[in-house]
Amino acid sequence: METNQELTHDEKTIYDRQIRVWGHAAQEKLKNSKVLVANLVSGSVSESLRHLALKGVMIDILDDRMLESKEELERQMSIHYLINEEQEGMKISEAFKQSLDKITQFAKISVIEGDNLGAVKNLEEYSAIILGYNNFSETKDLPTDLEVPIVLAKSYGAVGVSFCHLGSSYSFTETLKIDNKDMTKTTIYNDSKPIKDWMEHWLSFDKFTPKLLSRVRVKKKAKEDFIVALLITFISESQGIDLSDAKSQVIDIFEKNNKGALLEETSDLEKYLGDIKESYITPEFHPVQSVLGGHLAQEMLKIVTKMGRPFYGLYLYNAVEQQGRSFPPTYLHNLV
Amino acid sequence: MTGFKQIEVVDMDTIDISNLNRQFLFTREDVGKHKSECAAKAIKRRFPALNIKHYVGNIKDGRFDSDFFKSFDLIYNALDNIDARKHVNRVCISLNRPLIDGGSTGYIGTTVSILKDKTPCYECIPKPTPKQFPVCTIRATPDKMIHCIVWAKYLLNALFGDQGEVNFLEDIREELSEVVKNGDYKALATKVFTKVFDEEIHSQLELRNKKQEYGKSELKEEEIKVIEMLRKKELQPLDSTVFNTNPEEIKYEDKEGNRKDTEIWDISLYVQLFYKSIESILTKYGDKVGHIEFDKDDEILLGFIIACSNLRAYNYNIAKETGFKIKEMAGNIIPAISSTNGIVAGMEVIEGLKILSGQTSKLKAVTFSSKNADRVITSSDITQEINKNCQICSNVKPLYKLTVDEETFKLQDLIEKVLKKDLSISSPTLECGGKIFFETGDDLDEDEIEEYEHKLPKLLKGDLNVGDKYNKIRVDDFLQDFTCDIELHYSKVVNKDENPQGYIFEIVVEGSQKQNPSKEEAKIVPEQDKSEPTYTCVDQNSDDVIIADPADICQKTAVKRKSDELEEIDHQAKRSKITI
Structure with missing residues (x-):
């Protein structure tokens, strides 16, 4: 463990405006903390990476894929602002490091060799991990004993999705205004269930869907329709089946619960499914990546400094409705 | 992308x-x-x-x-x-x-x-x-650090800034302008220090006791108010002679010579910084002295503000603040981070695509x-x-009423203060009784530009006879496609103390409904009873406006x-x- 380094005068000057947001102590903590950014398959992850580097946190990048051809380079350039046309033949992690070194002043960015999280030794030395994924089923390979807070991110067209797991025990402080006075409060989240279990739990769709759907009917709120649409997507990804097949599974459950007739009234569900389906044609919709990535960087900042209440569980952003909400792991669980 | x-x-x-x-x-x-x-x-x-x-x-x-x-x-x-x-x-x-x-x-x-x-x-x-403070709070009864900072900026202006600007520390300006010109920084620093951080506080202590001696009737109402406020405060005069104002080692700097702006110092260090700042201003600014404007990124001027506001805070028993914080308040700095900006940019593109x-x-x-x-x-x-x-996006033609002091109100006041500041007009054309008397724009020839420039410092009534026959001025901004009428009233009762701007500007929508046209009006309406004189103080420079804290903004965005x-x-x- 390195000794805690104080901020230099130069750093205080460059980071002046953000120090005014979160204070010197938090900036110093950022300087002395390291984050792992792995698997840059989504623009939201690379946006987070860019913000984290600008904020001044140490970063290791893990992504062994090569920008091997002109076509691959162009594809990556359409996803990531930080990849440029001079980087053909480079490793993705190295390309990001090169671009970030140009736009940041003091951030220490390093490249880690390996093609998945399992290849990384000493995961515990990181303050947090941010991980991109192609397919929801990949998350089954996550280490079960991971104690480091981890954030997963991806977007589907107009929809951004993220999961955050904070480890079995996570504590943070936050400042609350009580009787007009600033009070510091410490909260501890205890959660013995590893992220993998939560994922499996969320994916065991039929267990809680009837309950969830009954709530959809009662509340008729767009956000619940939206969740159902997402769950259909998750089912389709994790089981490797078409969206339409996943949807018929949901309809089956509706009908079993005598809710079939009501489904027809739910135009929003169709709309969201449409949004998500479209996303397979244009998988990377940059403005959504930008909103999701910016937000995740902000949450990472809370996690690294342990200051402020981070989101925990599932986070959804819907660009059409301009709504972004998080649901704690227990939200879906409690519906059962 | x-x-x-x-x-x-x-x-x-x-x-x-x-x-x-x-x-x-x-x-x-x-x-x-x-x-x-x-x-x-x-x-x-x-x-x-x-x-x-x-x-x-x-x-x-x-x-x-x-x-x-x-x-x-x-x-x-x-x-x-x-x-x-x-x-x-x-x-x-x-x-x-x-x-x-x-x-x-x-x-x-x-x-x-x-x-x-x-x-x-x-x-x-x-x-x-924007948040504003009554003049008397700034001048006599501060109770927050921000009051001390606003005061310190006025002091900077009174000592080293332009003579023309409104400044309630006019007495200090007059008294010390000769010493400033002499360039003897020690003499100046000692004079200023003694006057504002010592004598003034002593005289306030006396004023506070005055009430007990004479009883209410012999005092002016404003004085009573000030006294009552002062009685609630612990006043601490500062005698500069007890401090070492010329130390061998500057203790408020680190090894590299950077001011320790993230720490709160002992009061003696603020005294040292005060002396040092005045020395630096006089030696480094040369001819600019007399035209200095506060700039948060100017370390010397910022040092002066940090020292003065903390010394004044000491006078009134207000908690000291770090230089870092004072810079933020004095310079109206908006804290910003890349991720929020990235999010806003993303949301803006999404909304743009909806429009397209x-x-x-x-x-x-x-x-x-x-x-x-x-x-x-x-x-x-x-x-x-x-x-x-809405005056902008609906067809309502607004009518304004402007009451000015005929002996002092100039064409440039109308243009710079009323039109540009209150109404946010960029290039006005003014017409009265069917005759254009002022224009701006790229299509003017040199003669016209010169003629209008020449008119600017003239009195609206005495020199230009505006409003003699017709009291309505038609204002047009062709760039903004903005038109309105201003009903002009001359009066001698526009009290400078009440209205530091020297005019009263009101809006009359559709002939009846009165509304608050802009931030300017808010400040000239006293908080309580109109008959009671209430001082208000608004900085000329909008940079002085204090930012509400994020919680406030949250509420605003909720609407x-x-x-x-x-x-x-x-x-x-x-x-x-x-x-x-």
Whole structure:
């Protein structure tokens, strides 16, 4: 463990405006903390990476894929602002490091060799991990004993999705205004269930869907329709089946619960499914990546400094409705 | 990244080192260069096929005329002040061009779209009034650090600034101007110090006792008020002779010679900084003394403010503040981070795409705030809330009433204060009784420009005879397509103490309903009874306005309007022209 380094005068000057947001102590903590950014398959992850580097946190990048051809380079350039046309033949992690070194002043960015999280030794030395994924089923390979807070991110067209797991025990402080006075409060989240279990739990769709759907009917709120649409997507990804097949599974459950007739009234569900389906044609919709990535960087900042209440569980952003909400792991669980 | 093919960027600003933490298009080598140019270059490098053009200049300049605005399908505001926002809003409303406005402060960001007849415009909802302080609080009874800072800035102006500016420390200016000219910093520093941090506090202590000696009747009402406030305070005069004002070692600096602005110091160090600042100002500014304006990035001037505000805070038993914090309050710094800006930029592009694809019914006013992890992004439908009485986007022709002191009110006061500041007009044309008596614009010839320049310092009544026959002035701004009438009244009762601006400006909508036209009126309406004289104090410079804390802004955005605290957005595209 390195000794805690104080901020230099130069750093205080460059980071002046953000120090005014979160204070010197938090900036110093950022300087002395390291984050792992792995698997840059989504623009939201690379946006987070860019913000984290600008904020001044140490970063290791893990992504062994090569920008091997002109076509691959162009594809990556359409996803990531930080990849440029001079980087053909480079490793993705190295390309990001090169671009970030140009736009940041003091951030220490390093490249880690390996093609998945399992290849990384000493995961515990990181303050947090941010991980991109192609397919929801990949998350089954996550280490079960991971104690480091981890954030997963991806977007589907107009929809951004993220999961955050904070480890079995996570504590943070936050400042609350009580009787007009600033009070510091410490909260501890205890959660013995590893992220993998939560994922499996969320994916065991039929267990809680009837309950969830009954709530959809009662509340008729767009956000619940939206969740159902997402769950259909998750089912389709994790089981490797078409969206339409996943949807018929949901309809089956509706009908079993005598809710079939009501489904027809739910135009929003169709709309969201449409949004998500479209996303397979244009998988990377940059403005959504930008909103999701910016937000995740902000949450990472809370996690690294342990200051402020981070989101925990599932986070959804819907660009059409301009709504972004998080649901704690227990939200879906409690519906059962 | 989204695929816009033609973008034009307008910005007048240059890159500061504090921009680099969030504006990723700039590097350290770019510091001091123009933002629009560097941003365009960086984007062009990354997207060689993109047609990007940049302009260095103020968006209110005449060259950005209606033809310029008309050539865009979508306009993005990335502004940091109300005036420019109002200007672009008016131009876009008059030309029926979609405008997307947004901004961020700290963890909070907002986006809102403006489309004529479909959404409210920027001015449909009155802007929040900037915080102001009564003169007597600043001059005699401060109880917060910000009062001390505002006072310190007045002191800086009184000692080293322009003579012409309104300053309630006029007595200090008169008394000390000779000493300032002498250039003997020690003599000056000692004089100022003794006067403001010692004698003045002693005289307040005496005043406080006066009440007990004489009883109420012999005192003026204002004096009683001041006394009552003073009695609640613990006053501590400072005698400079007990301090070592010329130490061998400067203890408030670190080994590298940087001022320890993140720490709170012992009072003796503020005394040393005070002496040192006055020495530096007199030795380093030379001819500029007499024209110095506060600049938060000028370390010497900032040092003066840090020292004076903390010394004054000591006088009134107010908690000291770090130099870091004082810089923020004095310089009205809006804290900004890259991630909030990135989020706002993303939301703005999404709203822009809704406009371009004709889905205007889906437009939202969006607020982002990561403070509440459960509801991070919230939005509301904006298409239903057009203000039918809005002077900008509806057909209501506003009528204003202006009451001025005929012996002092000049044409330049009308133009600079009433029209440009209160009404946010950029290039006025003035007409009275069918005759144009003032014009601005690019199409004037030199003779005309000279003639109008010559008129500016003249008295509106005495020299120019405006309002002799007709008391209505017709104001036109062709750039903004803004027209209004001002009913002019001359009066001798415009009390300078009550109205530091020297005029009263009111709005009469449709002949009856009175409304608060702008921040200017708010300050001249006393808080309590009108018959009781209440001093108000508003800094000339809008930079002095104090920023509400983020919680306040949260509430404001809840009514779907941004306030002027919003900082620039780092996706840099102020004007986008789209070819799909």
